[in-house]
Amino acid sequence: METMKKLVDYLKENNQTISTCESFTGGIFANEITNISGASKIYVGSFISYQNSFKQSIVGINKRIIKKYGVVSEKCAIKMAKNTLKITNSDFSISFTGNAGPIAIENKEVGIAYICVCSKTKYKVIKVQEINMNRIQFKEKGLAVGLNLFLDFVK
DSSP states (O other): OHHHHHHHHHHHHTTOOEEEEESTTTTHHHHHHHTSTTGGGTEEEEEEOOSHHHHHHTSOOOHHHHHHHOSSSHHHHHHHHHHHHHHHTOSEEEEEEEOOSSSOBTTBOTTEEEEEEEESSOEEEEEEEOSSOOHHHHHHHHHHHHHHHHHHHTO
């Protein structure tokens, strides 16, 4: 994937690292980044935090955030990215949380996601809403949006 190569090249040129915390994407970002030769120089690692219990116990998302805002929320995406950055001590992190279906969760319809890119000094989060996609398409859309978000973030 050409856009992922741009991300890897940017990080190599700037001697920086990235880590990921993926939920609805199920590791697709991690897979794509590790398909690129030399990724080990810039890619620290990933959490694939699918269940809420994992988000709480491993990634450190406070139960109150999940209860008040839900896992499919801007607040959760931000905490996932910030906590991943802290745990992995990378220069950047990116998080993906959303509902790929088949049913609504937390009173949020299928096809809503939040993606957050984070550095040690700032973050940016965006909402994605795609109602007419299957699970695979939705994951791929999340990957594409996340890549573009990162490249915009570092400009």
